[in-house]
Amino acid sequence: MNAVPQAVLQQRQDVLDSLGRHWNPTAALMLAAASRPVEQSASGTEVISEEGDRFLDLAGSYGVFLVGHGNPQVRDAVLDTLCTAPTVPPGAVHPATAELFELLTTILPAGLDRFVLGCSGAEISETALRAVHLARPDRRRILIAEGGYHGKTLGALTVLGQPNHREPFEPLGSELITVPYGDAAAVREALADRSVAAVFLEPVLGGAHLTVPPEGYIEEVAAACRATGTLFVADEIQTCLGRTGKMFAVEHDDVVPDILLFSKALTGGFIPVGVCALSSEVVAQAERHPLWHPSLLAGSSSISALSVSAATAAIREVIAKNLPHRAATLGPRLTEGLAEVARRHPKHLLGAPGVGVMAGLRTRNPSVELLISMVMARHGIHTGHSLNEQIDHPVLRFYPPLTITAEEIDRVLAALEATMTWLDRRPRRLTDGITKLIRRQYQLPPWLVLKLSHSKMRVDW
Amino acid sequence: MSSRDPGAVVRRHSIGTIDPHAPVVTGMVGARMETADGSHWFDASTGGFGAGHPNVTAAIAEQAGRVALSSRILLSRPLAEAVNALDAFCPDPLTVSYLCNSGGEALDSALKLAKGTHPDRSRVLGIAGENFGTLTHGQGLSTGATPVPVLPLMPVTVASARPESLLEQVDATLAAVVVAPAAPGRPLDRLSPQWWRALRDRCTQHDVLLILDERLTAPARLGWDLATQALGIVPDALILGEALGADAVPVGVMVTSRAAYDRVYAGKNPSLHGSTFGANPLSAAAVCAVLAAVAADGLADRQRRAEDSARRLLGDIASFGTVTEFCADGGLVWLRLATAEQARALTAALAEARILVRPPLGPDGDVVAILPPLTADPADLEQIHGIVRAVAEEVLTVREVAA
Numbered sequence: 001m002n003a004v005p006q007a008v009l010q011q012r013q014d015v016l017d018s019l020g021r022h023w024n025p026t027a028a029l030m031l032a033a034a035s036r037p038v039e040q041s042a043s044g045t046e047v048i049s050e051e052g053d054r055f056l057d058l059a060g061s062y063g064v065f066l067v068g069h070g071n072p073q074v075r076d077a078v079l080d081t082l083c084t085a086p087t088v089p090p091g092a093v094h095p096a097t098a099e100l101f102e103l104l105t106t107i108l109p110a111g112l113d114r115f116v117l118g119c120s121g122a123e124i125s126e127t128a129l130r131a132v133h134l135a136r137p138d139r140r141r142i143l144i145a146e147g148g149y150h151g152k153t154l155g156a157l158t159v160l161g162q163p164n165h166r167e168p169f170e171p172l173g174s175e176l177i178t179v180p181y182g183d184a185a186a187v188r189e190a191l192a193d194r195s196v197a198a199v200f201l202e203p204v205l206g207g208a209h210l211t212v213p214p215e216g217y218i219e220e221v222a223a224a225c226r227a228t229g230t231l232f233v234a235d236e237i238q239t240c241l242g243r244t245g246k247m248f249a250v251e252h253d254d255v256v257p258d259i260l261l262f263s264k265a266l267t268g269g270f271i272p273v274g275v276c277a278l279s280s281e282v283v284a285q286a287e288r289h290p291l292w293h294p295s296l297l298a299g300s301s302s303i304s305a306l307s308v309s310a311a312t313a314a315i316r317e318v319i320a321k322n323l324p325h326r327a328a329t330l331g332p333r334l335t336e337g338l339a340e341v342a343r344r345h346p347k348h349l350l351g352a353p354g355v356g357v358m359a360g361l362r363t364r365n366p367s368v369e370l371l372i373s374m375v376m377a378r379h380g381i382h383t384g385h386s387l388n389e390q391i392d393h394p395v396l397r398f399y400p401p402l403t404i405t406a407e408e409i410d411r412v413l414a415a416l417e418a419t420m421t422w423l424d425r426r427p428r429r430l431t432d433g434i435t436k437l438i439r440r441q442y443q444l445p446p447w448l449v450l451k452l453s454h455s456k457m458r459v460d461w
Numbered sequence: 462m463s464s465r466d467p468g469a470v471v472r473r474h475s476i477g478t479i480d481p482h483a484p485v486v487t488g489m490v491g492a493r494m495e496t497a498d499g500s501h502w503f504d505a506s507t508g509g510f511g512a513g514h515p516n517v518t519a520a521i522a523e524q525a526g527r528v529a530l531s532s533r534i535l536l537s538r539p540l541a542e543a544v545n546a547l548d549a550f551c552p553d554p555l556t557v558s559y560l561c562n563s564g565g566e567a568l569d570s571a572l573k574l575a576k577g578t579h580p581d582r583s584r585v586l587g588i589a590g591e592n593f594g595t596l597t598h599g600q601g602l603s604t605g606a607t608p609v610p611v612l613p614l615m616p617v618t619v620a621s622a623r624p625e626s627l628l629e630q631v632d633a634t635l636a637a638v639v640v641a642p643a644a645p646g647r648p649l650d651r652l653s654p655q656w657w658r659a660l661r662d663r664c665t666q667h668d669v670l671l672i673l674d675e676r677l678t679a680p681a682r683l684g685w686d687l688a689t690q691a692l693g694i695v696p697d698a699l700i701l702g703e704a705l706g707a708d709a710v711p712v713g714v715m716v717t718s719r720a721a722y723d724r725v726y727a728g729k730n731p732s733l734h735g736s737t738f739g740a741n742p743l744s745a746a747a748v749c750a751v752l753a754a755v756a757a758d759g760l761a762d763r764q765r766r767a768e769d770s771a772r773r774l775l776g777d778i779a780s781f782g783t784v785t786e787f788c789a790d791g792g793l794v795w796l797r798l799a800t801a802e803q804a805r806a807l808t809a810a811l812a813e814a815r816i817l818v819r820p821p822l823g824p825d826g827d828v829v830a831i832l833p834p835l836t837a838d839p840a841d842l843e844q845i846h847g848i849v850r851a852v853a854e855e856v857l858t859v860r861e862v863a864a
Contacts, residue, residue: 012536014541015536015537015538015541016536018541018542018544018545019536019537019540019541019544021544021548021556021557022544022545022547022548022556022557022558023540023541023544023557023558023559023560023740024557024559024726024731025557025719025722025723025727026726026727026728026729026730026731027731030731031536036534036535036536037535037536038535038536038537038538039528039531039534039535039536039537039538039742040527040528041527041528042527042528042531042532047528047531047532047534047535049535050538055534055535057532057534059532059534060532061530061531061532061533061737062737064530064532064737064738065530065532069528070526070527070528070529075525075526075529078525078529079522079525082518082521082522082525082709083518083522084487084488084489085486085487085488085489085494085495085512086489086512086707086708086709087486087489087507087509087512087708087709088486089486089489089494089504089506089507089817090506090507090819090820091480091483091506091812091817091818091819091820092483092484092485092486092494092506092817093467093468093471093479093483093484093485093486094467094485094486095467095485095486095487095497097467097471098465098467098468098470098471099467101470101471101473101474101475102465102470104474105474113473113474114474114475114476115474115475116475116476119562119563119566119711119738120561120562120563120566120736120737120738120739121737122566122736123562123563123565123566123595123596126596126597129597129609130597130600130607130608130609133608133609133610134608137608140610140611151736152573152733152734152735152736153566153569153570153573153596154569154572154573154576154596154597154598154612154613154614155569155596155597155598155609155612155613157573157613158609158612158613164730165732165733168577168580168725168729168733169573169576169577169580169613170580171580171581171583171613172613173583173611173612173613173615174611174613175610175611263737264737267530267738269529269530270525270529270530270743271529271530271710271711271743272530272562272711272738272741272744273711278476283476289608291604291606291607291608293604294476294477294478295477295595295600295603295604296600296608297476297477298476298477298595299595300562300563300565300595300711301563301564301565301594301595301702301703302562302563302564302565302566302702302703302706302711302712302713303711304703304706304708304709304710304711305486305709306709306710307711377534382532382534387730387731387732388730388732389730390730442728442729442730443728
């Protein structure tokens with residue numbers, strides 16, 4: 001790799017200094033350690049730096065860029081709305097909202113016909129939380145899966161299955177039941193006494209825990225919910241709009257949840273938006289709660305006409321290009337390729353969970369995840385690092401935009417093979433030692449983090 | 462485009478009541494709105510920045526052409542520029558900005574900071590009936606209750622009629638106090654500078670996070686860039702909302718001090734708090750453009766002139782028997798009616814006159830707020846205030862006579 005000119009380094013340093021002083025000091029330190037360039041633009045599957053270097057984006061913001069970066073149809077829709085009526089004033093109706101709602105009824109499972117819009121997955125998770133407590137006022141408990149993720153706002157923390165993100169804020173007061181993901185019997189047992197208001201579950205467990213459940217698991221959970229009057233909230237914030245090979249992942253099990261949450265890909269890569277889709281029956285039950293007021297299930301005040309225009313255009317792209325089919329047919333090239341790499345390199349890899357184009361490598365320990373992501377970045381390929389060094393076997397994620405070609409997948413797999421060959425020459429005790437170090441990385445002096453990372457950046461914030 | 466009536470479609474699939482006569486918006490510039498039936502309205506509802514500002518629109522479009530949302534695998538120059546601009550905009554020591562997707566999320570982030578500061582404290586204090594956003598904790602503060610059995614911070618409120626009593630409630634059992642400088646139904650001078658200083662002192666004394674909610678009052682709305690300038694205090698966390706995204710790009714910001722931030726997040730994994738979309742380049746570009754426009758266009762001064770216009774045209778409106786209170790704090794203008802029914806009647810009559818306002822506000826639903834965008838043309842503001850006066854005179858006087 002060519003040496004970076006001093007002037008370019010100084011420009012990066014200026015950006016880092018601002019981020020370190022005025023945004024997130026620790027995140028800026030990590031960016032400094034990674035010696036990343038400055039983003040200039042993004043298109044399709046590529047992200048391009050200010051110096052013109054091009055990177056394949058397999059991180060994809062964990063599902064946001066399903067229709068690719070800078071999708072022209074979504075961009076045109078957003079700009080058109082920006083220049084006409086970008087706002088949805090309180091008390092008014094925007095035609096873009098009506099257009100989105102009509103489109104949603106054509107893609108969602110039948111029966112989910114009431115919509116609340118939010119600007120993040122966390123916002124719509126909180127909407128669902130209020131809805132289930134309104135609809136089941138006599139039940140205080142919520143069931144979640146270990147490793148489950150539904151956002152990190154203060155309300156959403158109460159249903160978060162990742163202890164490391166909860167513990168600094170505990171006690172949170174919620175009455176949670178946490179069961180192992182994929183264990184339908186555990187769900188049945190927990191719901192038996194009818195004290196649980198709702199099950200919050202991802203049809204494919206995401207994040208550092210990426211897990212495709214056993215066949216029939218989601219159907220068994222839904223059946224247990226039906227049998228006990230428990231509401232089933234399917235969190236499809238990551239899996240929606242075709243990433244798993246179906247428009248929604250619950251369709252693999254032919255399940256219709258009571259509430260379905262979806263976001264990420266819905267943004268078209270442009271404007272934050274999410275949908276909490278509820279059945280009219282759940283809404284009717286909620287309306288009988290003594291505290292009922294429509295504002296309890298109100299959409300985000302931040303939803304703009306740009307949000308709904310982006311969502312509509314993104315869905316149209318998904319339909320026009322039949323992206324669920326593309327994920328189902330192209331996905332195996334990635335998932336089977338990753339599985340083959342995992343088979344060839346068992347020293348550092350434990351497996352390759354995946355479905356559609358939602359794939360990953362389960363690593364032996366967090367340092368393996370870090371080292372693979374760093375070496376792949378040197379190959380010009382960015383992967384979805386979990387930023388979770390506390391769990392034993394984090395999954396390094398590969399969530400490519402569906403603009404990716406078969407040839408690009410082959411390039412990724414070739415780079416991965418080279419990376420693993422390089423890593424296989426390192427002993428396990430080295431990665432064990434690095435794991436101990438990175439579990440303390442946020443307490444280390446910044447200069448030491450930079451030195452260990454061979455970074456030329458400075459940290460003086 | 463939907464072939465059906467957009468209003469009917471939205472009503473069918475939404476939750477809650479949407480007025481069957483709600484205008485269907487097809488065009489917006491400043492305070493002017495065009496609707497699907499070809500009529501022309503004034504927007505006195507959004508209370509935001511305003512659509513169609515040339516520089517802001519160009520900046521958003523330019524950024525959308527390069528990177529909107531981001532994988533965040535590379536450094537973000539727009540984000541660096543936005544946090545620099547926010548640092549310059551906010552008083553010291555408020556130097557660290559958390560950008561997220563809505564004003565409600567920004568407020569929630571401050572509550573999360575408070576909970577992380579004092580995990581053993583489980584209460585948050587606010588003024589009942591005011592707006593605290595659409596997330597669960599914010600709604601709990603607005604209504605004083607929540608359907609969620611237990612929240613990390615349970616809401617405690619004081620009556621809106623006695624906002625000054627907030628001070629008496631501040632003690633070491635609270636994690637945070639959330640209060641706006643002013644609100645529809647509560648004039649800026651309802652709480653004196655001495656009261657604000659006492660609140661600041663009491664929060665410091667008991668180590669309670671003082672969260673100043675400026676989602677409606679900033680930038681510029683009250684005639685200052687930030688209303689905190691009028692209060693003479695600096696909060697521990699300051700909340701800015703949708704106006705920073707020009708009501709087009711969803712964004713909210715919590716600005717706090719490095720010391721307050723470090724108490725929870727220093728030496729921790731940066732993913733402890735964050736959002737997939739938060740701090741995205743498009744929202745960062747919008748924040749920069751809006752803050753630049755606030756300064757370049759003198760929008761705080763424009764709000765002072767809006768106050769002058771409102772006082773001149775509406776100042777004696779409280780002499781109409783059914784209007785019990787009138788307030789103009791910069792561009793935050795509102796009327797309190799004697800009853801909620803009269804407030805609804807005025808709102809409906811304003812709609813007939815093609816002035817869009819929010820549904821009546823406040824715990825009693827008796828406040829009608831007149832909230833045009835910050836970038837509204839001064840001549841349009843004069844028209845809006847004039848129409849409000851004429852409508853109020855006609856509707857409220859006729860009703861009084863009828864009564």
